[in-house]
Amino acid sequence: MKKSIQDSLIEVIRETLRDLKLFDHLKEDLYLDFPTDSRFGDFFTNIALKLSKELKKSPRDIAAAIIESVKQNLTKSDLNYYVSQIKAEGAGFINFYLADKYFYEKLQELVTKGPDSLRLNKGAGKPVLIEFVSANPTGSLSVAHARQGAVGDCLANVLGFLGFKVKREYYLNDEGNQINILGESVELRIRELNGEQIEFPEEYYQGDYIYDIAKEAKKNKIKTGQLGDFAASYILKIIKKELDDFGIKFDIWYSQKELGKSGKIEKGLEALKKKDYLYEQEGALWFKSTVFGDDKDRVVRKSDGAYTYLAPDIAYHQEKYRRGFEWLINLWGPDHHGYIGRIKSAISAFGHNPETLSIIIVQLATIFKQGKPVLMSTRKGQYITLREVLDEVGKDASRFFFLMRRTSSHLDFDLDAAKKQTSENPIFYVQYAHARICSIIHSNTLSLKEATDLSVLKEKEELALIKKALQFSSILNICYSTLDPYMLTVYLQELSETFHKFYDLHRVLGEDSVLTQARLCLIRGVKIALATGLDLLGVSKPEKM
RNA sequence: GCGCCCAUAGCUCAACUGGAUAGAGCGCCAGUCUUCGGAACUGGAUGUUGCAGGUUCAACUCCUGCUGGGCGCACCA
Numbered sequence: 112m113k114k115s116i117q118d119s120l121i122e123v124i125r126e127t128l129r130d131l132k133l134f135d136h137l138k139e140d141l142y143l144d145f146p147t148d149s150r151f152g153d154f155f156t157n158i159a160l161k162l163s164k165e166l167k168k169s170p171r172d173i174a175a176a177i178i179e180s181v182k183q184n185l186t187k188s189d190l191n192y193y194v195s196q197i198k199a200e201g202a203g204f205i206n207f208y209l210a211d212k213y214f215y216e217k218l219q220e221l222v223t224k225g226p227d228s229l230r231l232n233k234g235a236g237k238p239v240l241i242e243f244v245s246a247n248p249t250g251s252l253s254v255a256h257a258r259q260g261a262v263g264d265c266l267a268n269v270l271g272f273l274g275f276k277v278k279r280e281y282y283l284n285d286e287g288n289q290i291n292i293l294g295e296s297v298e299l300r301i302r303e304l305n306g307e308q309i310e311f312p313e314e315y316y317q318g319d320y321i322y323d324i325a326k327e328a329k330k331n332k333i334k335t336g337q338l339g340d341f342a343a344s345y346i347l348k349i350i351k352k353e354l355d356d357f358g359i360k361f362d363i364w365y366s367q368k369e370l371g372k373s374g375k376i377e378k379g380l381e382a383l384k385k386k387d388y389l390y391e392q393e394g395a396l397w398f399k400s401t402v403f404g405d406d407k408d409r410v411v412r413k414s415d416g417a418y419t420y421l422a423p424d425i426a427y428h429q430e431k432y433r434r435g436f437e438w439l440i441n442l443w444g445p446d447h448h449g450y451i452g453r454i455k456s457a458i459s460a461f462g463h464n465p466e467t468l469s470i471i472i473v474q475l476a477t478i479f480k481q482g483k484p485v486l487m488s489t490r491k492g493q494y495i496t497l498r499e500v501l502d503e504v505g506k507d508a509s510r511f512f513f514l515m516r517r518t519s520s521h522l523d524f525d526l527d528a529a530k531k532q533t534s535e536n537p538i539f540y541v542q543y544a545h546a547r548i549c550s551i552i553h554s555n556t557l558s559l560k561e562a563t564d565l566s567v568l569k570e571k572e573e574l575a576l577i578k579k580a581l582q583f584s585s586i587l588n589i590c591y592s593t594l595d596p597y598m599l600t601v602y603l604q605e606l607s608e609t610f611h612k613f614y615d616l617h618r619v620l621g622e623d624s625v626l627t628q629a630r631l632c633l634i635r636g637v638k639i640a641l642a643t644g645l646d647l648l649g650v651s652k653p654e655k656m
Numbered sequence: 657g658c659g660c661c662c663a664u665a666g667c668u669c670a671a672c673u674g675g676a677u678a679g680a681g682c683g684c685c686a687g688u689c690u691u692c693g694g695a696a697c698u699g700g701a702u703g704u705u706g707c708a709g710g711u712u713c714a715a716c717u718c719c720u721g722c723u724g725g726g727c728g729c730a731c732c733a
Contacts, residue, residue, distance in 0.1 A: 394731085
């Protein structure tokens, strides 16, 4: 893995600060920022501002001294070839301007090497388990699960691209209270089908699909005690189909029932007991999670002898580590945020660093139709399902829309906008850019050269487009450090916009074959960035629309 | 009462995690094609970043306190 110019520059600056005996005054890590405006160069650093107070000198003076020294160090290195200017500007920022030839070379590399040149090897093969959706098999997936699915799958793609060894897992709650209620709901519907007058309790599953299951169970002569399992596996098939149509494939389906049978829950509790983290009180068994900073201790076995949800979950997370994963990522709904403390306590109790468990709370999405929110009434089976959204707007638009906002923010999902085939619909805007590029490449009659003279790309829009395409890796870096893939959707829209603007002003296929080759190279690079981004989102990249 | 999330243009959201003049889309107004896809592009108007303090050379961003909204605080899952 070659070092980026950014990292090399940072090294030179660090060395310079050591020379000037300023390095120890710097309290934080040295890094280079991207300016909001290209007028301020390609990178900048604010160290002169940070140092000014302690050194009691003006930031501009410090910046000037640093620049002087950096320039000298640069003459000794081959970086000098790529850095065109270093200036102190504004309040005391040090701005680095790269020579155009640097971008030409990177673009050439992107086109010859393809998406691989966009990879940053952050993961180095580290095994990561990302658990998401994990909905109870008691009904179709809701939009809340859908958003979790989109975020989880995309994040898994991104981490995989960055060199992590990622597994996707669905924790299957296939036993316990909810499954019992599900079984009883089916039983009542069967009796109803048999002509019996029944009273259907409110807390039971109300949806019409229960009738379908009842009919099926009746046909197959399922015994009453088996109805819960039968219904759960029936629904699981539906869920799997929904996920499949949404483009999500889980590597592992982890069954709670199997976990229970294995005896690992008991073993987990025994282990906790040995460490003296369990105690009995009022007939229940408690976990001392307060030792690890939880706000109160938690019951793991109720006074009636049944486990709470936490007991198998403790064993489950312990198993995740035992299976060799070094980093666990869980995506939960906002109703689970109170659960973070106890599960982190549990893994701490087993001696794992709680930092190796990242919990991402995925906020809810509200579906808008004709400008109005479609309200969810939870219990009655009257919620918007993933299936409905898929049927209405399709896989591409729904995945993109679910990823368009910061994961920790509420999301308004406008079904009507997602259906539109105009720039009002960001996914079409992005896919259109891709299709347009394909169309140009298709119309081209020159044979494409592997190496071309790119120095003819001097227009403002051309350079802006090259730089935008090359920004790809640093965007992925942001997704990685925030564990949030949404920035990728923002970036793809920006890249598309930069392309459309370029396209409108400059013709790719022209009389001048040198320029044509160069511009073809440029749009091929943009195509690679767009296509790679769309792949990571799990959205198709059509050549024609 | 406690905890988490949110509040930015009329609406939906950005602002690269503390940087330089807070930006896009929609909507509104006015424009751009004999040529690679007009599903596009250009220009115009719109802001006390919910309020009040604080930290900082620098705050939409961090801290404290309010206000308003969403969610959660089980021997439920």
